[in-house]
Amino acid sequence: IDLSVTWLGQTMPGCLYNASGVWCREEDELEALHASAAAAVITKSATLKPRDGNPEPRYCRTPLGSINSMGLPNRGFDYYLDYARRYRYGSGKPLFLSLSGLSLDDNCAMLRRLAEEGLPAVPEVNLSCPNVPGKPQLGYDFAATAEALEAFDAAYSGLYGVKLPPYFDPAHFAAMAEILNRHPRLAFVTCINSIGNGLVVDIDSEAVVIKPKDGLGGLGGDYVLPTALANVREFFRLLPGKDVVGCGGVKSGREAFMHILAGARAVQVGTCLYHEGPGAFSRIAGELAMLMRVKGYRSLDAFRGRLRTL
Numbered sequence: 001i002d003l004s005v006t007w008l009g010q011t012m013p014g015c016l017y018n019a020s021g022v023w024c025r026e027e028d029e030l031e032a033l034h035a036s037a038a039a040a041v042i043t044k045s046a047t048l049k050p051r052d053g054n055p056e057p058r059y060c061r062t063p064l065g066s067i068n069s070m071g072l073p074n075r076g077f078d079y080y081l082d083y084a085r086r087y088r089y090g091s092g093k094p095l096f097l098s099l100s101g102l103s104l105d106d107n108c109a110m111l112r113r114l115a116e117e118g119l120p121a122v123p124e125v126n127l128s129c130p131n132v133p134g135k136p137q138l139g140y141d142f143a144a145t146a147e148a149l150e151a152f153d154a155a156y157s158g159l160y161g162v163k164l165p166p167y168f169d170p171a172h173f174a175a176m177a178e179i180l181n182r183h184p185r186l187a188f189v190t191c192i193n194s195i196g197n198g199l200v201v202d203i204d205s206e207a208v209v210i211k212p213k214d215g216l217g218g219l220g221g222d223y224v225l226p227t228a229l230a231n232v233r234e235f236f237r238l239l240p241g242k243d244v245v246g247c248g249g250v251k252s253g254r255e256a257f258m259h260i261l262a263g264a265r266a267v268q269v270g271t272c273l274y275h276e277g278p279g280a281f282s283r284i285a286g287e288l289a290m291l292m293r294v295k296g297y298r299s300l301d302a303f304r305g306r307l308r309t310l
């Protein structure tokens, strides 16, 4: 069974890697991902300057997934750029750099720095952080997203991707797709970031479970799988010639299969990785290969995007 994926002008050894934010803030975590069965590595969303993030508790596991309001804690762009300079690209595992500037200027400054270095690392610009108080998610402001993509094109000359928030209405899928399709070097979209500003309530304490924003935070895990699949399938249909990376609710080979059937080129793992650690990648890849064997599929191309309708 062949789980390899060819995209962005290269072939990676599998289809699974981490969702940005999980197991990727520190170099030792990134190295553990690289040493695992993950097929690629993406760094924690970087801001120009290092950030401590929001007050704790800011992450909570729940029976159906997770809620977080980390608030973009990260080592700052220079730290991840330095990691990218030393990264072993020859391993065949691509390195993605997630960028989440606090302003359009910051995002463009990071993209220009990356372009100057001429590294093979690929930027995934995060248009969907739900957790910085006072900063709305860029991906829900269509005019601002259109303006941002124009500026990214001017700042960066290579292929790049964006991390999108979940959308919930066909009119929004269509409007965002029309904007994304104006940009040929926008090679992929990652769907989805966490479902923003959910509220988890603990009955015993009669309280919220995380401190920032009076308990509001981004949902991940089982809560988000159907929303993630809808976003993957709709953008797969609406963005011909671009790739869709599936992210949301993947905890076994079954959900990875669903994402690929819906059109995903590659699949990211967030909440499950947070709870299980990098050993999750070999387990999920083995389960996916077993499911494919039972179904008679020998490659991902044999079923990608072939989801049937009734």
Ligand code: RRO
Pocket: 021, 045, 068, 069, 070, 071, 072, 073, 100, 126, 128, 129, 130, 131, 132, 193, 194, 218
């Ligand atoms: O750091 C965070 O709070 C965070 C970010 Br930047 C993001 O994009 N998605 C998320 O769930 N948390």
